[in-house]
Amino acid sequence: MTMAGWLQIILFCVIIVALTKPLGWYMTRVFGGERTFLSPVLRPIEAGIYWISGVDEKREQHWLTYTVAMLLFHVGGFLVIYGVMRLQAVLPFNPAGQGAVAEDLSFNTAMSFITNTNWQNYGGESTLSYLTQMLGLTHQNFLSAATGIALAMALIRGFSRASMRTVGNFWVDVTRCTLYVLLPICVVYTLFLVSQGMPQTLGAYIEATTLEGAKQTIAVGPVASQVAIKMLGTNGGGFFNANAAHPFENPTALSNFVQMLSIFTLGAALTNVFGRMVGNQRQGWAILSVMGVLFIAGVAITYWAEANGTSTLQAVGLTGGNMEGKEVRFGIVASSLFAVVTTAASCGAVNAMHDSFTALGGMIPLINIELGEIIVGGVGAGMYGMLLFVILAIFVAGLMVGRTPEYVGKKIEAREVKMAMLAILVLPLMILGWTAVGVVYPAAAASMANAGPHGFTEVLYAFTSAAGNNGSAFAGLTGNTLFYNLTLASAMFVGRFFMIVPAMAIAGSLAAKKSIPPSMGTFPTTGGLFVGLVVGVILIVGGLTFFPALALGPIVEHLAMNAGNRF
Amino acid sequence: MLREIRPAIVLLLVLTAITGLAYPLAMTAIAGTFFPAQAQGSLIEKDGKVIGSALIGQEFRDDKYFHGRPSATVAPDPNDSTKTVPAPYNAANSGGSNLGPTSKALADRLKDDVDKLKAENPNQPVPVDLVTTSASGLDPDISPEAAQFQVARVAKARNMAEDAVSQLVASNVQGRMLGLLGEPRVNVLALNLALDRAAAK
Secondary structure: OOHHHHHHHHHHHHHHHHHHHHHHHHHHHHHOOOOOOOHHHHHHHHHHHHHHHOOOOOOOOEHHHHHHHHHHHHHHHHHHHHHHHHHHHHOOOOOOOOOOOOHHHHHHHHHHHHOOOOOOOOOHHHOOOHHHHHHHHHHHHHHHHHHHHHHHHHHHHHHHOOOOOEOOOHHHHHHHHHHHHHHHHHHHHHHHHHHOOOOEOOOOOEEEEOOOOOEEEEOOOEHHHHHHHHHHOOOOOOOOOOHHHOOOOOOOHHHHHHHHHHHHHHHHHHHHHHHHHOOOHHHHHHHHHHHHHHHHHHHHHHHHHHHHOOHHHHHOOOOOOOOOOOOOOOHHHHHHHHHHHHHHOOOOOOOOOHHHOOHHHHHHHHHHHHOOOOOOOOOOHHHHHHHHHHHHHHHHHHHHHOOOOEEOOEEOOHHHHHHHHHHHHHHHHHHHHHHHHHHHOHHHHOOOOOOOHHHHHHHHHHHHHHHOOOOOOOOOOOOOOHHHHHHHHHHHHHHHHHHHHHHHHHHHHHHHOOOOOOOOOOOOOOOHHHHHHHHHHHHHHHHHHHHHHHHHHHHHHHHHHHOOOOO | OHHHHHHHHHHHHHHHHHHHHHHHHHHHHHHHHHOHHHHHOOEEEEOOEEEEEOOOOOOOOOOOOOOOOOOOOEEEEOOEEEEEEEOOOOOOOOOOOOOOOOOHHHHHHHHHHHHHHHHHOOOOOOOHHHOOOOOOOOOOEEOHHHHHHOHHHHHHHHOOOHHHHHHHHHHOEEOOEOOOEOOOEEEHHHHHHHHHHHHHO
């Protein structure tokens, strides 16, 4: 570990905190329907979109209608991606002549992108046409991100409103998020990425003759426009197979740093939106503090583990950390930080191969996802995921003192706690259930690339990533098989929508409640005690659920490695 | 609920057209205007022919060139399309080795490669990046230490003074960006082109 390394980590945290307040202010205005500096340009477009699609922006929706609208929207999005992938061979923008994508892979990828997972069973440059990258993937990168933020807004309105039947209008929230938040940032961001060396072209792959006379085919494409939203929307599905480790998908240390910032920035800003909407920004900062504690602990462990290297490297006299599966321009620190950021948020882009991380360094990304990706989290998804844990923590605090728990002026009652538990239990069911199947079913076990405990971790990571809608992988696992295409898709679907529907039920139930003013007996939710309590609940729930699985995977691998065992 | 069906279809189509077509195509046009070289892939031409991209590593085996990192990229096996064969620096199919820390295959590979490099240059410790595969298999860079490690071999193969080659390496080192971000590095293709130019003089 070096001073320069820690300085990069500190600078990252400082910039995220600095961006949280102004972006939170802007997003609160956008979703409140107020004027912003972009309104003169975008308002006519927004109004036109409502007119043509028959949306009455003044009419709000009940939580059930809101949820049904969201689900219908996803059915359509699924069909668009699936259709484009199956038909790409006969559609334009296909200079590399990619053939139709197989049914099961198209199914998996479509599910993966509508759930904001972006698991890559596809190979990017070797499988997809430019049209699929743009019309199939880029478009859903926007819309699944906008959906996540819209749902978070609905839940926040549940807390901030009193005695109301509605939680907002899904169509309006998605449109505003896309037009006012995602698109403007992406336009500027794309140009920055191209300036760093990221291609943005519809031309064919380049045929080069190398200095030593060999032939090299260099895949290019409309990369930057997709990478911008892939990061900002915490989607993470790569244009190329190697994702953000590919020099074209992450050309410089600066592009890498900005990509990490863009993964976190909207999710962090939503904590401020929450604080503003419930009338006390300190409520937002308290939540961001919970995230910050868990984040910094994760970064420190991963950085330490990767900088220490492995006994395999030390045995042959190599020093300088674990560089297997990492790029020189990022080095140990920027690779470790990226791995923690991408799994704390539900991004899943990778700039180094997690499969080659040290046992403990690779365990932190796994834990981040298993805790529910509430450390900033996916845009929107992290916020509603975190609020579920807050409800649980407040409930536990209420049990300790024997009072009905309250949070930001709302009584937390049986219905909210039941729904929160339902949403939280979906994750272990999908992760542990499918992992158990994956390690005993012979056709699935054959997909492991590494032997020993590391192979088990590959399977565990795959279902963790899918159910958590992350999308990063221990990529040695051969995922493009019928078994994994279908089971991972089911984990992604259940992990996304079986969490959303209970969260929306909570939104509806909270919005209908009266707001009660704080009293002497109200547990303060802006101080250190609250932060400690939520961190504790998150770690205990996650720890109790997943520790046995982690013990069989990364923990035993670490012990085996130090004992000199090789598999 | 029925009135949600029209927006579910029309709004989806409108937003798909905006984000899936208008946005990427407009960005392609704008990026091509302002940053034409980068937008095309930062290609390097020599005598009118494309010899590669400044950002994409390529394989060097000749003693007179600096070598990049080992690459784990593969290509489809021409004899059996369900299998793959090693194809280092295949820029149409990026990827890493994905070998874990307790992998025997990794331990064996590292031992072989370290032994080879030790035989080539017994005077310096083997730099870790010179025997580990990169994440993309297309890493264009090596560490300054990895470049210095190869100076003696390159100088001998080219009949050049070691000092001259060493200076060329030093002048090709790129520091941390903004003095802070990332790690110092040497672009292998740029260094080898500089070497060819120096030799031609």
